[in-house]
Amino acid sequence: MKRIKGINVLKAKLLDFTEEILYSLTCELQRIGRTVKFLELKYSPFCDEVIFYMDAIRLDENAEIILDTSFADASEKFLRSCISDLEINFFGLIDLLELLKGVEGKNGILPSIFKPVTGEYITHEQQDREAWVCLCGNMPNYNGFYACDEDGDLIEPGNEWEYLYRCEYCRRVINDRNLQVIGINLNPNSEEG
Numbered sequence: 173m174k175r176i177k178g179i180n181v182l183k184a185k186l187l188d189f190t191e192e193i194l195y196s197l198t199c200e201l202q203r204i205g206r207t208v209k210f211l212e213l214k215y216s217p218f219c220d221e222v223i224f225y226m227d228a229i230r231l232d233e234n235a236e237i238i239l240d241t242s243f244a245d246a247s248e249k250f251l252r253s254c255i256s257d258l259e260i261n262f263f264g265l266i267d268l269l270e271l272l273k274g275v276e277g278k279n280g281i282l283p284s285i286f287k288p289v290t291g292e293y294i295t296h297e298q299q300d301r302e303a304w305v306c307l308c309g310n311m312p313n314y315n316g317f318y319a320c321d322e323d324g325d326l327i328e329p330g331n332e333w334e335y336l337y338r339c340e341y342c343r344r345v346i347n348d349r350n351l352q353v354i355g356i357n358l359n360p361n362s363e364e365g
């Protein structure tokens with residue numbers, strides 16, 4: 173339900189969003205395990221004034237996100253500072269996360285992007301609606317199924333939960349309401365949020 177929100181509440185929401193996206197970006201960079209050049213990505217999500225000065229993104233030794241830059245007076249800049257200088261907006265940050273999720277990690281670690289699937293349904297044993305059988309053959313008593321979000325990342329079932337489970341063997345994401353496979357994320361996050 174909508175309710176009127178004051179300045180402090182809205183400000184807090186923006187700060188929350190900033191911290192959450194920085195954390196998600198940090199996790200992707202940890203997974204990738206190396207510096208990512210913007211030339212490797214489909215595009216750069218920074219604003220026009222600075223886009224040509226942003227060369228690469230990486231984590232520093234304190235796991236802070238840092239950009240290698242080619243400004244006349246600076247060769248690096250914290251992503252956090254780019255956000256406060258309005259060099260990337262909130263949708264740009266989400267684009268950045270999506271772009272990084274598509275990058276394969278060091279040692280061939282898979283990208284962690286969710287790919288939609290249509291027309292697939294899992295089945296269950298004849299007498300038992302709970303005894304799921306995934307298309308890969310996984311069942312609750314083998315690798316099992318765990319509550320996840322729309323990206324296939326683990327979630328504690330609660331208010332925001334959309335009745336989705338992921339197969340712990342093949343990483344298909346399944347809608348509990350109709351047993352439809354909505355997609356697959358071959359390398360989802362396994363930390364419970």
Ligand SMILES: [Zn+2]
Nearest residue numbers: 306308339342
């Ligand atoms: Zn499966």
